[in-house]
Amino acid sequence: MTGVALTFDDGPDPRGTPAVLRALEAVGARATFFVVAPRALEHTGLVAETAAAGHDVQLHCWEHVRHSEMARAELEAQTDRALDALASLGLAPTRWRTPWGDRAAWTGEVAAERRLDVVGWTADSHDWRGDDPAAMLDRLEGDLAPGDVVLMHDGVGPGALRGHCGATADLIAPLAGLLAARGLRPGPLDPAPPWTS
Numbered sequence: 001m002t003g004v005a006l007t008f009d010d011g012p013d014p015r016g017t018p019a020v021l022r023a024l025e026a027v028g029a030r031a032t033f034f035v036v037a038p039r040a041l042e043h044t045g046l047v048a049e050t051a052a053a054g055h056d057v058q059l060h061c062w063e064h065v066r067h068s069e070m071a072r073a074e075l076e077a078q079t080d081r082a083l084d085a086l087a088s089l090g091l092a093p094t095r096w097r098t099p100w101g102d103r104a105a106w107t108g109e110v111a112a113e114r115r116l117d118v119v120g121w122t123a124d125s126h127d128w129r130g131d132d133p134a135a136m137l138d139r140l141e142g143d144l145a146p147g148d149v150v151l152m153h154d155g156v157g158p159g160a161l162r163g164h165c166g167a168t169a170d171l172i173a174p175l176a177g178l179l180a181a182r183g184l185r186p187g188p189l190d191p192a193p194p195w196t197s
Contacts, residue, residue, distance in 0.1 A: 004148045004179055005189045006031040006172075007121065009060055009097060010155030012039055012046035016165030020154040021053060023172035029186040033154065034060035034097040034119075037082035040089060047089055056188040059086065059093040059116065064158050067104040076110055083114065095119045095189065099157075119189065121151035125171065128153055130162035133171040137178065146184060150175070 006024070011017045011033060024031055033050055035057060040047045051057050062082040067075055079096075086093055096116040098107060103118065111118050123143035125136045140150065152168050153160075176186050 003185045003187045003190065004123075004144055004146070004150060006150050006152065006175075006186050007034065007097070007119075007189065008032070008152050008154040008168075009034045010039075010064070010153045010157035011035055012043040012050065013155035013165065014043060014046065015163075016154045016156065016168065017043075017046050017050065019166060019169035020152075020172070021050060021055075023169040024055070025053065027173055027176040027186070029172070029176055030054050030056070030188045031186075032056040032058055032095070032188040034058050034095075035086070036060050036064060036155065036157075037062050037085040039155065040091075041085050044089060047091070051091070056095075057086075057091055057093070058095040058097070058119075059083065060097055061099050064099045066100055066102040067098050067107045068102050070104065072104070072106040072110070075104065075106065079110060079114060097121075119149070121149040123148050123150045125150060125152045125168070127165070127168045127171070128157065128160040128162065130160075131167065133167050133174060136167070136171050137174050140175065141178065144179065144182065144184065149189065 062078040097119045101120050123140050154165055179186050
C-alpha cells in the first residue's frame with residue numbers, strides 16, 4: 001500500500017497533542033511531529049510519549065518566526081539552540097519544517113550545514129482556521145495522492161483562529177478512512193522522501 005505522510009506542527013501542546021496521539025493510535029497510524037523546541041523542553045513527557053508510540057519527532061523552530069524576517073546569524077543561532085535543546089531530550093532531528101514554510105535565501109545552506117532536510121507539504125488541512133473535520137476533509141480530498149504530505153497542527157501557533165486542536169484530532173479517523181478507501185496508507189515521512197530539498 002502506498003503511503004501518505006501525516007505531519008503535525010507547533011507542538012507539543014497539552015491541549016492538543018494527547019488527543020492527536022490517541023486518534024492516531026485508534027487508527028493504527030504513525031506520523032511525523034515538527035516540534036517547537038521551547039515547548040518540547042516544557043512538555044518533555046509529551047515528547048517522550050510521542051517518540052515511545054513510534055512517531056517521528058523532528059525540528060520546527062526555536063521561535064515561530066519567518067526565516068525571511070531573520071538575519072542569517074540569528075537563524076543559525078536559533079537553529080543551533082533548538083537542536084541542542086532537542087539533543088538534551090535524546091532527539092537528533094534530520095528534518096526541518098520552517099514556520100509557515102517560509103525560507104530565506106540562506107535557509108538551505110543553514111540546513112545543509114546541520115544535515116537537515118527542509119520539508120514542506122503538498123496538502124494543507126488549514127486546521128488553524130478552526131473549521132470542523134468535515135470541512136477539512138472536503139478540502140483535503142482532492143489533494144490526496146501517493147506520496148503526498150498532509151499538514152496539520154497539534155499545537156496552537158501564532159495567527160491561529162482556534163483555541164485548541166480538537167477538530168484536528170477528530171479529523172484523523174475520517175482522513176484515515178478516506179486514505180484506506182483509495183488504497184493509501186497513512187504514516188510518517190518516509191526515510192528518503194522526494195519532497196525534501
